Amino acid sequence: MSDWSPQYVEPIYVKPTYAKPPTPAYLVAPLAPAAYAAPRSKRRIDLYLRLIISVGFGVLVWLLLTNTTPSPWSASQSEFVEIPVVEPAGPAGAMPIEAAEAFAATYTAHLDSHGSYVESGQEVARAFGAELVWSDYDTPDPHSPCRHDPDATFEALAWYCSGEPYLLHLNRTAATMPQVLYFPDFMDTVRHELAHLVIHQRCGTSEPVEGTVELEAVTSSYAVLYLGADRDALGDATSAYAEYEMTTQTDETATWIHAGVCW
Numbered sequence: 001m002s003d004w005s006p007q008y009v010e011p012i013y014v015k016p017t018y019a020k021p022p023t024p025a026y027l028v029a030p031l032a033p034a035a036y037a038a039p040r041s042k043r044r045i046d047l048y049l050r051l052i053i054s055v056g057f058g059v060l061v062w063l064l065l066t067n068t069t070p071s072p073w074s075a076s077q078s079e080f081v082e083i084p085v086v087e088p089a090g091p092a093g094a095m096p097i098e099a100a101e102a103f104a105a106t107y108t109a110h111l112d113s114h115g116s117y118v119e120s121g122q123e124v125a126r127a128f129g130a131e132l133v134w135s136d137y138d139t140p141d142p143h144s145p146c147r148h149d150p151d152a153t154f155e156a157l158a159w160y161c162s163g164e165p166y167l168l169h170l171n172r173t174a175a176t177m178p179q180v181l182y183f184p185d186f187m188d189t190v191r192h193e194l195a196h197l198v199i200h201q202r203c204g205t206s207e208p209v210e211g212t213v214e215l216e217a218v219t220s221s222y223a224v225l226y227l228g229a230d231r232d233a234l235g236d237a238t239s240a241y242a243e244y245e246m247t248t249q250t251d252e253t254a255t256w257i258h259a260g261v262c263w
Helices: 040-068 097-106 118-126 185-203 215-226 231-237 248-258
Strands: 131-135 158-160 167-171
Touching: 097 185, 097 215, 118 131, 118 185, 158 185, 167 185, 185 215, 185 231, 185 248, 215 231, 215 248
Parallel strands: 131 167
Antiparallel strands: 158 167
């Protein structure tokens, strides 16, 4: 009899494995926004929204800039102001010369209904019996006794002619017309031309000191000293032309003319 007997062997248990069931689609987390691929219709809507926002932002910036950044002149300042053709009153409708000078010297210019200084210029001119009138410097009126210098090296903004002493001509074809009408400097131009008229009245000629001192400079000095023109503005406007440069001598000459000493 054999003494062998079967030995006990502990059974080995293997844990069963189960396949993990798929997660339901409604529990799957969406991808990160940067990698999210929207449906084509959604992408199209987003594109339209961005476009609308961009355009709206651009319009807002444009409105802000146009409301805060001043332009050298507005569209309305590119319009000529109509000046009715009126027969100048002349001496009969003028103030006494001393009173007219005082009126011009103390006159405060204002904007008219066009936003220009034309009305103010007319009011000052009429104190001397004169009128402002539109003219073309390069094409003189054949019916006018005044003729222009064809060799002139400057462009006239306005001019005075002793043949028509009570008309102050504004040059319609000047490069700065009509914009200059909308700035206070226009009044300095009017006062300069009126100074020609006043010198003519006081001396019997608009060229009393010809050959001894620059006539245009003396006229500017007179406009500054007795008609209220701004020295700096008038000097800046004519700084390119030596014949308009005001000096101590031209001021002194203007003072003598105002006193009635013309030679």
